[in-house]
Amino acid sequence: MTVDVRACSSVEELRQGLDAINHYFGHRNEPEDAERFAQWIDVERMLVARDGDRIVGGAGAFTFSMSVPGGETVPAAGVTVVGVLPSDRRRGFLTALMRAQLDDCRARGDALAYLWASEATIYGRFGYGIASRAGSMKLARERSTFARPFEPRGTVRLVEPEEAAREFPPLYERMLPQRPGLFTRTQAWWETRRLAPSPWDPRTPKNLALLELDGEAAGYAIYTVKQEWAPGGYSTGSLNVLEAMAPTPEGSRELWRWLLDFDWTSQISYDLLPVDHPLFLLLAEPRRMDFQVGDGIWVRLLDLPAATAAREFAAEGAVVVELADAFRPENAGRWRIGSDGAERTDAAAELELDVADLGSVYLGGFSFADLVRASRIREPVPGAVERGDALFRTTVQPWCAEVF
Numbered sequence: 307m308t309v310d311v312r313a314c315s316s317v318e319e320l321r322q323g324l325d326a327i328n329h330y331f332g333h334r335n336e337p338e339d340a341e342r343f344a345q346w347i348d349v350e351r352m353l354v355a356r357d358g359d360r361i362v363g364g365a366g367a368f369t370f371s372m373s374v375p376g377g378e379t380v381p382a383a384g385v386t387v388v389g390v391l392p393s394d395r396r397r398g399f400l401t402a403l404m405r406a407q408l409d410d411c412r413a414r415g416d417a418l419a420y421l422w423a424s425e426a427t428i429y430g431r432f433g434y435g436i437a438s439r440a441g442s443m444k445l446a447r448e449r450s451t452f453a454r455p456f457e458p459r460g461t462v463r464l465v466e467p468e469e470a471a472r473e474f475p476p477l478y479e480r481m482l483p484q485r486p487g488l489f490t491r492t493q494a495w496w497e498t499r500r501l502a503p504s505p506w507d508p509r510t511p512k513n514l515a516l517l518e519l520d521g522e523a524a525g526y527a528i529y530t531v532k533q534e535w536a537p538g539g540y541s542t543g544s545l546n547v548l549e550a551m552a553p554t555p556e557g558s559r560e561l562w563r564w565l566l567d568f569d570w571t572s573q574i575s576y577d578l579l580p581v582d583h584p585l586f587l588l589l590a591e592p593r594r595m596d597f598q599v600g601d602g603i604w605v606r607l608l609d610l611p612a613a614t615a616a617r618e619f620a621a622e623g624a625v626v627v628e629l630a631d632a633f634r635p636e637n638a639g640r641w642r643i644g645s646d647g648a649e650r651t652d653a654a655a656e657l658e659l660d661v662a663d664l665g666s667v668y669l670g671g672f673s674f675a676d677l678v679r680a681s682r683i684r685e686p687v688p689g690a691v692e693r694g695d696a697l698f699r700t701t702v703q704p705w706c707a708e709v710f
């Protein structure tokens with residue numbers, strides 16, 4: 307079947323393109339939803355699939371820069387709002403949307419595309435590889451003692467959105483070089499998305515807290531409070547952290563102590579933590595975090611030389627890989643990848659892998675050894691896995707602080 311896929315040219319088309327995904331979220335798709343969404347996406351980066359006159363599906367891409375190992379950023383597409391109406395599933399519309407979207411991303415100069423997958427079974431066929439793990443916690447407040455207690459010296463102020471929109475972005479930007487997987491945020495993104503109440507839950511305020519040390523902004527938290535009372539009259543409420551960022555270890559310790567000491571709660575929850583969060587070492591009883599791990603972001607490499615040049619390698623040298631890429635065959639073939647970049651080669655392949663596997667190791671979230679243990683890649687030349695891992699190794703796990 308040939309499918310008609312087009313870029314949107316108006317906010318009204320964008321609204322129709324959002325119909326499919328909103329159907330699954332159970333939201334009625336109002337014109338103001340598209341107006342709001344148009345503040346974050348270039349309208350023409352929303353693609354819609356049509357069957358005759360009907361728009362049956364859509365797929366969008368945010369224009370992001372993503373942080374990579376070593377502290378640089380690369381142009382990256384943040385793939386979002388992918389959906390095909392339930393009446394038209396399994397007719398190839400998603401495949402056509404993905405093909406057109408990746409072509410468009412490549413033409414725009416994105417080194418890669420990345421996304422949060424609603425289901426882990428959808429995107430591997432399009433070359434996306436699982437690239438990070440993400441954690442969630444539910445910590446009983448009474449078990450939140452630190453292993454090494456300290457005397458806090460910072461002050462925390464609750465701020466209005468206008469002040470947060472000035473003070474939070476510079477702190478977030480200082481986190482970017484420290485964590486692969488984060489993306490740059492526009493001012494509109496901050497003001498109308500990250501700091502604004504959720505349109506689906508407008509009555510729950512997002513609370514905005516700014517930590518200061520020596521009179522300087524040193525961290526921030528965005529959180530909601532859900533209050534509940536046990537029949538006996540004590541609080542069983544929870545503090546739900548949406549984002550807590552502090553670019554220094556001292557700021558992080560101060561911010562977390564403040565959050566964990568919140569009155570009238572019995573637990574602190576946070577649904578999106580890196581798997582190597584400092585709380586594991588700050589807390590005396592890390593197991594009381596009740597930490598759950600799942601897949602995080604998925605990475606699809608598009609421009610191998612650009613993506614390779616941007617990231618830092620932990621050693622000098624290269625590995626020769628035989629790359630399979632069924633969905634974008636132009637990437638397939640033999641590549642020498644390492645500290646001098648990525649280039650085509652005729653040298654003998656040392657590792658055989660799919661482009662999705664390279665996406666898995668790109669940010670340092672998985673190693674070649676992990677992929678071998680899972681029977682995902684082959685190592686025709688013994689020792690290549692070890693050499694590859696010495697190159698791609700990072701000291702921090704990738705993390706994206708926000709589902710998009």
Ligand SMILES: CC(C)(COP(=O)(O)OP(=O)(O)OC[C@H]1O[C@@H](n2cnc3c(N)ncnc32)[C@H](O)[C@@H]1OP(=O)(O)O)[C@@H](O)C(=O)NCCC(=O)NCCS
Nearest residue numbers: 330388389390395396397398399400401422423424425427
């Ligand atoms: C997921 C979704 C977009 C798929 O759209 P679609 O148009 O039915 O997909 P296609 O017809 O192009 O399917 C392509 C292939 O992927 C497979 N596939 C599609 N959705 C899948 C899923 N959820 N799980 C496993 N496989 C899936 C199809 O079986 C097909 O495989 P085949 O080529 O071997 O036959 C659609 O079902 C949907 O909107 N789901 C709910 C919303 C959602 O999850 N969106 C993704 C947000 S991240």
